[in-house]
Amino acid sequence: MANKRVLETKNITKTFPGVLANDNVSMHLDEGEILAILGENGAGKTTLLNIIYGLYNQDEGEIYINGELTTIDNPQDAINKGIGMVHQHFMLVPVFTVTENMILGAEVNTAGVLNLKQARKKILDLSNAYGLQVNPDAIVEEIPVGIQQRVEILKALFRDARILILDEPTAVLTPQEIEELFQIMRELKSKGESIIFISHKLKEVMEIADRIMVMRRGAVVGETRPSETSQSDLANMMVGREVLLRVEKQPAQPGEDVLRIEDLVIQDPGELHSLKHVSLTVRAGEILGIAGVQGNGQCELVEGITGLISYNQGSISINGKQMPPEKPRELFENGMAHIPEDRQKHGLVLPYPLTDNLVLCSYYKYPFVKGLIRNEEAILENAEKLIESFDIRTPSPFNLASNLSGGNQQKVIVARELSRDVKILIANQPTRGLDVGSIEYIHRTLVEMRDKGLGILLVSAELDEIMSLSDRIAVMYEGEVVAILDAKEATREELGLLMAGSKVERLEETAL
Amino acid sequence: MNLITQLRLKKLLVPLILASLGLVAVIVSYSMNPQVTQAVLASTLRQSTPILLGAMCGILCEKSGIINIGIEGQMLLSAFMGFMVNVWTGNLLVAVLAGMATGALLGLLHAFMSVTLKLDQIIGGTVINILALGLTGFFYTAGLTTKGKLQPFSLGFLAEIPLIGPVLFRNPPITFAAIVLVFVLQFALFKTTWGLRTRAVGEHPRAADTLGVNVFTTRYINVIMGGAIAGLAGAFLTLEAVGSFERAMTNGRGFVALAVMIFGKWSPLGAWGASLLFGFANALQTQIQFAGVLQIPHQFIGMLPYVLTIIVLAGFVGRARPPAAGGVPYEKE
Numbered sequence: 152m153a154n155k156r157v158l159e160t161k162n163i164t165k166t167f168p169g170v171l172a173n174d175n176v177s178m179h180l181d182e183g184e185i186l187a188i189l190g191e192n193g194a195g196k197t198t199l200l201n202i203i204y205g206l207y208n209q210d211e212g213e214i215y216i217n218g219e220l221t222t223i224d225n226p227q228d229a230i231n232k233g234i235g236m237v238h239q240h241f242m243l244v245p246v247f248t249v250t251e252n253m254i255l256g257a258e259v260n261t262a263g264v265l266n267l268k269q270a271r272k273k274i275l276d277l278s279n280a281y282g283l284q285v286n287p288d289a290i291v292e293e294i295p296v297g298i299q300q301r302v303e304i305l306k307a308l309f310r311d312a313r314i315l316i317l318d319e320p321t322a323v324l325t326p327q328e329i330e331e332l333f334q335i336m337r338e339l340k341s342k343g344e345s346i347i348f349i350s351h352k353l354k355e356v357m358e359i360a361d362r363i364m365v366m367r368r369g370a371v372v373g374e375t376r377p378s379e380t381s382q383s384d385l386a387n388m389m390v391g392r393e394v395l396l397r398v399e400k401q402p403a404q405p406g407e408d409v410l411r412i413e414d415l416v417i418q419d420p421g422e423l424h425s426l427k428h429v430s431l432t433v434r435a436g437e438i439l440g441i442a443g444v445q446g447n448g449q450c451e452l453v454e455g456i457t458g459l460i461s462y463n464q465g466s467i468s469i470n471g472k473q474m475p476p477e478k479p480r481e482l483f484e485n486g487m488a489h490i491p492e493d494r495q496k497h498g499l500v501l502p503y504p505l506t507d508n509l510v511l512c513s514y515y516k517y518p519f520v521k522g523l524i525r526n527e528e529a530i531l532e533n534a535e536k537l538i539e540s541f542d543i544r545t546p547s548p549f550n551l552a553s554n555l556s557g558g559n560q561q562k563v564i565v566a567r568e569l570s571r572d573v574k575i576l577i578a579n580q581p582t583r584g585l586d587v588g589s590i591e592y593i594h595r596t597l598v599e600m601r602d603k604g605l606g607i608l609l610v611s612a613e614l615d616e617i618m619s620l621s622d623r624i625a626v627m628y629e630g631e632v633v634a635i636l637d638a639k640e641a642t643r644e645e646l647g648l649l650m651a652g653s654k655v656e657r658l659e660e661t662a663l
Numbered sequence: 664m665n666l667i668t669q670l671r672l673k674k675l676l677v678p679l680i681l682a683s684l685g686l687v688a689v690i691v692s693y694s695m696n697p698q699v700t701q702a703v704l705a706s707t708l709r710q711s712t713p714i715l716l717g718a719m720c721g722i723l724c725e726k727s728g729i730i731n732i733g734i735e736g737q738m739l740l741s742a743f744m745g746f747m748v749n750v751w752t753g754n755l756l757v758a759v760l761a762g763m764a765t766g767a768l769l770g771l772l773h774a775f776m777s778v779t780l781k782l783d784q785i786i787g788g789t790v791i792n793i794l795a796l797g798l799t800g801f802f803y804t805a806g807l808t809t810k811g812k813l814q815p816f817s818l819g820f821l822a823e824i825p826l827i828g829p830v831l832f833r834n835p836p837i838t839f840a841a842i843v844l845v846f847v848l849q850f851a852l853f854k855t856t857w858g859l860r861t862r863a864v865g866e867h868p869r870a871a872d873t874l875g876v877n878v879f880t881t882r883y884i885n886v887i888m889g890g891a892i893a894g895l896a897g898a899f900l901t902l903e904a905v906g907s908f909e910r911a912m913t914n915g916r917g918f919v920a921l922a923v924m925i926f927g928k929w930s931p932l933g934a935w936g937a938s939l940l941f942g943f944a945n946a947l948q949t950q951i952q953f954a955g956v957l958q959i960p961h962q963f964i965g966m967l968p969y970v971l972t973i974i975v976l977a978g979f980v981g982r983a984r985p986p987a988a989g990g991v992p993y994e995k996e
Contacts, residue, residue, distance in 0.1 A: 204873075206873070206995075225875065226872065226873050226874065226875050227875030230874070230875060236873070238873065241870075242867070242869060242870035242873045242874070243867070243870060244862070244863050244866045244867045244870055244871075245866070245867070245987070246866055246984070246987075247862070247863070247866070251859060252870075254859070255859060255860065255863050255870070255871065255874050255876065256860075256871070256874030256875045256876050257874070258856040258859060260855070260856045263855050263856050263857060264854055264855050264856075265854055265855060265856060265859060306874075
């Protein structure tokens with residue numbers, strides 16, 4: 152054995168009511184190694200880590216740290232044993248300063264009174280030692296997500312963690328921030344830290360990991376090294392069947408303009424990046440992708456188009472007919488469909504059954520209502536039809552939306568939105584947080600709908616998704632469309648630069 | 664650094680303006696009529712004390728993420744128990760402690776309902792209010808007498824200063840205790856380990872949990888301590904202010920305390936300012952009614968404290984953000 156084994160689990164099993172979350176999971180981590188654990192949502196990655204971090208207790212199995220059998224009952228135990236975890240949803244108190252967040256639970260104090268000065272010094276020393284620059288006095292909610300993640304990593308180092316667990320750390324980052332994170336991870340590795348990196352993004356795993364462990368349905372299904380495998384092998388291992396990573400599509404056959412946005416201005420008091428004079432056109436039978444780092448006006452654009460917020464200036468028309476602002480029903484009766492960014496908050500009524508969720512846009516119309524009385528039969532029939540044609544996995548049409556997996560929840564929304572007479576689809580982050588299988592399904596559906604003549608406006612923070620699906624790509628930066636490119640000619644580098652705000656002299660050349 | 668100093672100054676600006684306006688008013692009025700001025704100020708402090716204590720109970724609970732609308736009930740039952748123990752033992756110290764213990768016990772009940780049983784906290788608070796009203800109404804018998812109530816004492820030469828001396832430095836013990844508690848709590852909440860953990864638990868309990876802070880224990884401790892402070896407010900009513908018990912004698916002070924807590928932006932110092940303002944308006948209202956200078960129905964004059972409070976606080980104090988996790992029971996996964 153070349154390296155010391157800092158962490159090892161043997162036959163970890165954990166069941167939740169009705170679910171076998173971890174099934175005989177054995178893994179190990181060597182000193183100074185980056186181990187990637189790859190798996191779809193619900194594959195049991197997070198469960199395993201939560202057991203290691205003491206948030207859950209395993210039903211069976213053993214954990215060894217530095218070769219010694221240990222029990223970890225709670226996070227305090229894990230911290231004491233040198234394990235630090237950066238959770239997918241940051242565990243930072245938004246209204247606290249960086250320093251306050253850093254010391255919480257490991258306070259530097261004299262007789263119960265905080266010694267913030269000393270804590271501040273310790274943080275600065277640590278941040279210099281690892282090259283992780285932070286301002287100890289900044290309020291956490293006011294700093295960018297990438298820096299918040301640094302605070303999380305520093306928080307673990309502040310507690311002398313030797314084993315770092317990063318749970319889907321790249322999910323919230325921009326491409327540039329991901330690069331920075333990888334730099335940090337390499338730096339930590341060179342200082343002897345051992346890292347467990349959780350992800351379901353194949354490219355990242357191939358780039359950063361020393362060793363890759365793949366999980367499926369709670370069990371370890373394979374272990375490999377980046378040099379010995381490929382992205383498609385990993386995807387097949389993860390899903391358990393052949394997966395198409397590339398989206399297969401024919402060149403678009405664009406028709407007439409279906410959605411025309413002219414000179415749209417949305418000023419949100421207090422918001423830095425509201426919308427500044429955006430004009431866009433989506434034609435029938437094409438996918439217009441909106442690329443951009445999150446928070447550059449995409450949200451305002453989508454909410455303005457879909458009638459959720461009002462705008463100060465400009466006009467929106469569907470098939471040449473001008474639409475009034477802030478009238479969602481009028482919009483979707485004229486053929487607009489919307490897949491919202493947050494499917495649980497804005498896409499579904501979680502405590503409602505599928506039957507009702509599937510008629511949210513049409514419950515007030517015949518045949519779902521007769522006079523004032525709901526027609527339960529027609530509603531059920533509609534649900535059964537859509538469940539079958541969109542392959543929604545549910546034990547019953549009366550199952551609550553909250554009980555479905557993320558992928559199936561998204562299918563419910565897609566089914567509802569596309570089952571109407573639709574001319575233009577606004578899809579905002581349609582695959583966020585979904586596993587490879589569901590992403591494949593959503594992508595295929597979008598391309599199919601495009602080929603049937605639907606105009607699609609696709610907003611996504613995933614550059615790969617934008618590049619593989621779009622026919623044209625509009626880049627947004629600080630509330631403006633800085634460029635519209637032909638997808639066939641656009642390169643990653645160019646888009647990356649545009650997203651970061653450097654205006655390339657290309658705007659004039661591009662065909663609008 | 665410059666920016667931070669500027670921000671701090673801006674934050675202090677409104678309270679500073681209010682305080683200096685108040686000071687000018689007091690000096691002018693003192694030069695015109697010393698007796699009335701002193702009476703109004705003394706009454707201001709008296710009126711504000713139970714509300715201030717109630718507000719500090721609210722702050723302790725809400726900073727840890729528990730909404731407590733049962734302060735009214737905690738005050739009422741504590742007032743009753745304090746009074747009864749005074750009747751039985753004749754020992755005022757024991758009576759005050761009994762009042763605080765009663766409040767703490769009701770705090771324990773509220774913590775049990777909201778932390779362990781994860782009941783809706785508004786319902787839990789309502790239960791306590793109804794319970795206190797029912798128990799005191801049922802067990803109260805008219806005509807009980809006690810040997811006395813807590814008497815004011817002077818803090819040495821400080822009490823000799825004109826106006827300020829008699830108003831601030833010659834008071835009964837619970838009034839002094841409330842003022843001391845403002846500073847103790849202000850320091851504890853923002854400068855100590857306990858305070859940091861309390862605030863973290865009220866803002867983001869899961870974050871605190873992942874760092875090894877026990878959310879349940881922290882909430883229990885805070886709600887019980889808050890209850891004891893509400894108990895002190897109850898003891899103030901029967902053992903220091905009135906000397907006897909009446910049915911429903913808290914008269915909505917527990918709810919006013921909640922308003923004061925919000926206007927004070929969940930900080931003890933802020934709550935003190937807000938409760939003084941309310942107390943002042945109340946004292947002024949009494950004076951105006953006594954003097955009989957305004958020929959309007961007394962109900963309108965009685966509205967003065969509420970109207971003044973709304974105008975000043977809505978007009979001058981900006982919006983404050985409550986602790987993010989308030990009212991949400993914490994579930995371990």
